[in-house]
Amino acid sequence: MSARYFGAAVPRLEDPRLLAGRGRYVDDIALPGMLHAAFVRAQVAHGRIRGIDAAEARTMPGIAAIYTMTDFAAIAQGPMPPMAPHPLIKTPITYHPLAVDEVCHVGEPIAVVLAGTRQQAEDAANAVSFDIEHLPAVANPIAALAKDAPPVHSGRAGNLIGTIRGGFGDSDAVFARADQILSETFSIHRGGCHSMECRGVIAAPDALSDDLTVYTSSQSPYMVRRHLAQYLKRDESSLRVIAPDVGGGFGPKANVYPEEFAIALAALALGRPVKWIEDRSEHFVATTQQRDQVWMVDVAFTHQGRMQAVRGRCIHDNGAYAPYGLILPATALASFPGPYALDALDISIDVVLTNLVPTTPVRGAARPCTAFVLERLADRIARYLKMPREEVRRRSFVTADRMPYTTGMKARDGSPISYDSGDYEKALDLALEKIDALGFPARRKQAAARGKLLGLGIASCVEDTGLAPFEGATVRVTPAGKVTIATGAASQGQGHRTVLAQIAADALGVDIADISVESADTGKFPLGISTIASRIAVTAGSSVELAAQKVRNKALKAASFMLEAAENDLEIEAGIVRVIGVPGMQVSLGEIARALSGSAGLLLPGHLEPDLAATAYFESNALTFAYGSNACEVEIDPATGDIRVTRYVVVHDCGRLINPLVVEGQIRGGVVHGIGNALYERMVYDETGQPLSTNYGEYLLPLASEMPDIEIHHIETPSPRNPIGVKGAGEGGTIPAAACVISAIEDALGQGAPFIAEHPVSPERITEWLDGMS
C-alpha cells in the first residue's frame, strides 16, 4: 500500500456540511402531510392501567388521533422481539410498543398523540387522564433481591433474571494457598447516554405501495429493520430504515425502542408520515442508562504483589426490561481479567430487575466497571504491601513475550479469548514518564504550599474491539470516475466516512475528494449489524480494504485488455491506469467503469463481469485487543472538597492509526466521559422509583471549564487479526478514566485516606472523608 492517506491527519469529509449548519438530523426532515407525535408516559414506577380517558384530548385543536396499544391490534400486537436472546431469559422481558395493562417504570409510554404540530400534540397529551392502580415498586437492585421484595412485573415471580458465571483455573485452590487475601465491596454508578441530539423517529408509509420508510437516530438501523419487520410480519424488503446524521450515540442508541415501533404503527394506522422527537426530559426517563453495579470481591496475591486470582459476585441493576438481553452484565464478565495474567478467576453476576429505566451499554459498556474493580484492587494491594502502585501492575501484567495470550475466558460464541498483541508494561512506563512521575513529589509540595492536595493516579486497561461478525462494504467506480463506498456501518460522529475513504483512496490510487460514502441506509446496502463495541474500524475498515483491492485488480485486468499490456506493467495513480514507462498509454478508472457498464452490441473487455465494483464482508472472527495506561493529577481544595483534574496523560495502542485526528478525538471524548463518571454524573431516584435528576441542573455533565487538556501518546502494534492492522479506539479513553481519577483522589487525600471503592465522588464526599480523617 502506498499509504498516502492511511495514517495521515486528513481533515474530515463530514465537517464542512456540519459546520455550515447543513447537517441533516432526523428533526431537520419535514415530509408533506407529516403529523407530530407526543407520548403519554407513566408517572409512577409501577402500576396497573385500569382505564384511559382521552375524550377531552380528542377535541383539542389539531388532533388527528390518540392511540393505545389496542388500537393497533389489526396491524400488530404483543411484546417486542428481544434483540439479544439469552438462554437464561426463558420468557423475553421486552416492552410492548405502548404499555398494555401494566407500567413498570416512570416514563414507560402508554399512549401516543398525533397532531398537526408538536405543541398541539403535547397539549393534548397533558389532557389525557388515566386510572392507574399504584403497585409497590422496587428502586434498587439489592432491595429487589430481598425475599419479600415486590415483583417488578406483577406476573413474574422473583426479580432475579438470572446469574451469569465465568472464570477459569482452580480459584479455591489458589485462594487456599495464597500469601495474602483482601476483600472489598465496590459501588459503581455510571449515568446515561446524553448524546446532545436526543432520539427521534419519522415513519413514512409510501402512498403507492406497502413500503414503509423509517428515519431514526440510531446506531443500529439494520436491527431496527430486522425487528420491526419481524414484528409487523413484513418482508425486510418492504421496510427501509435510514439513520441520517446522528448527533451522538454512546451506546443507548444501539437499542431498538418502543417509540420506534409505536411511531411506525401510528404511521401505518393513519397512512401518513409521523415524526417524534424525544425531548431532554424524556431522554432522562425513557432512553436506556447504565447506573449501578455492586461488586463484592476477594483478591489473592503474593507477598511480592502479584495478583493471582479474583473471585466475587456482582449485583447488576438491569432496570424494568431486558431489551438488549444480558449484553451489559455479560460484557462486565468478559472484561476480566483485564491486562492481568491471573491463575484463576471465579465471578458471578446476578442480573436483577428494578422498576427503573432499563440499563444497556453506555460508552465502554461495563468494561469501565470491571476496570474500576481490577485497578482499584491493584492500588489496594500496593497500599497494603506498601509498594508502588505501578509495581503491582508490572508484576501482574500479561507480558509481551506471552502474546498471543489465552486468558481462560470465553467469547460469546464459546471460543477462547486471546489477546492478540501488545506490551502493557511499556504503556504504563511511558505514561509514568510522560506525566513525570519522578517530579510528582515536588509538585505535590508546591500544591501543599498553596493549600491544595495534589494526587497522582494511574490505571491500565485492555479493550476488546472488532466484535464479530461483520460490517460489509461495496466499493464502486462510477463512469464519471468517482468512487462510492456503501456500507451498513452507521455513524454517530466517529468520522467513518473519512477513514473509510482514506482506506479506499490508497487501495485504488485516487484522490480522496473523489470518494463519497453512503452508510446506515438499508436501501443502499443489504446488511449491517450495529455501531457498537468499537468495531467499525476493524470490520468495515477491513471490508473496504478487501473490496477496494478487488476493484483495483478488476480495473487492472480490464485495463490490460484495453491497453493490450500485461497487468504487471500497469500502475494506478490519480485515478489513471498507466503502462509503466510508456507515456500516453493510459486509461482512466472512469473509462474502465464506462467500459464495464456495457454498450449495446459490444462485449465487455476480457469478458469480465459488468460493473467496476466489489463487495466484501471481512469476517471478524477473533477480537482485537487495544490497551493502554493512563496517568493523571488531581488537585483538591480541602476547604470546599472541590476536585480538579489538572493533568491527564493517555498512552494508547489501537494498532495502526488510520487517522490520528479521529483517533485522538475518540480518546479525548472518551476520557472526558470517564471523568464525568468519576466526578459528576449521577442518576438519582427516590425509593418509589421516581427520578430526581431529570435536567442538567441536577444531572451534571463535564463542561469545558472543568476539563483538562488530555495528552496522548500512541504505541502502534499492528493487529495480526485483520488486513489493515487496526484495533478499535472508541471506548479505550473511557474504560480506565474513572479508575485513574479515583486513584488520584485517594492519593491526594494522603496517609489515612479511606480506600475509595465508589464513584461518582462529589465535593461533599471529599469533605466527609477529610472530616473523618482529622
Next chain:
Amino acid sequence: MSDTRRITLSVNGRSRTEEVETRIHLADFLRQSLGLTGTHLGCEHGVCGACTIIVDGRAVRSCLMLAVQADGAEIETVENLGRVEALSPLQKAFSTHHGLQCGFCTPGMLMSIEAFLRENPEPTAADIREAISGNICRCTGYQGIVEAALAAADERRGRA
C-alpha cells in the same frame, strides 16, 4: 385558538416579517418558520447551549427566548458564518483541529465563540474554556474546540 403576533426582525442580514404564535420559542421559529435547521435543540431548558445564536451582538440561547421577544432584533445564526464551500476561518479551524464529531452541538459552539471573539480578540485557553462553559459537547472532550478557537483568534488578529 392560539394567540399570534406579527413580528419583524433581521435574520442573517435579511428582514423578515412573520405571524408567530406567542408561545413559540425563537429556536422553533428559526427552525420551523424560517427553515434554518442549523440551530439545534439539545435540552430546551437553557443549559446545553446547542441552540446558541447571536441576538443584537450577544450570544443567546434561542430556546429561552420567545420569538415575539425578537421583534426588532438583529439575529445571526450559524448559516450566516460561512457556506459549505466557503467556510469562515473559525469554521475551518474547527475542522483542522477536530473540534467536532457528531456536529450537533457545533452550531451553538460556533456562535458562542464567534460572539466571544468579537469582544475578546486575545483570549487564553482558559478564557475560551470559560466562554464555552455553557455549551455541552459529549463527543470531543472540548480540547479540539479550544484549539480551534485560539487558532481562529490568531487568524483574526493577523487580519486586523
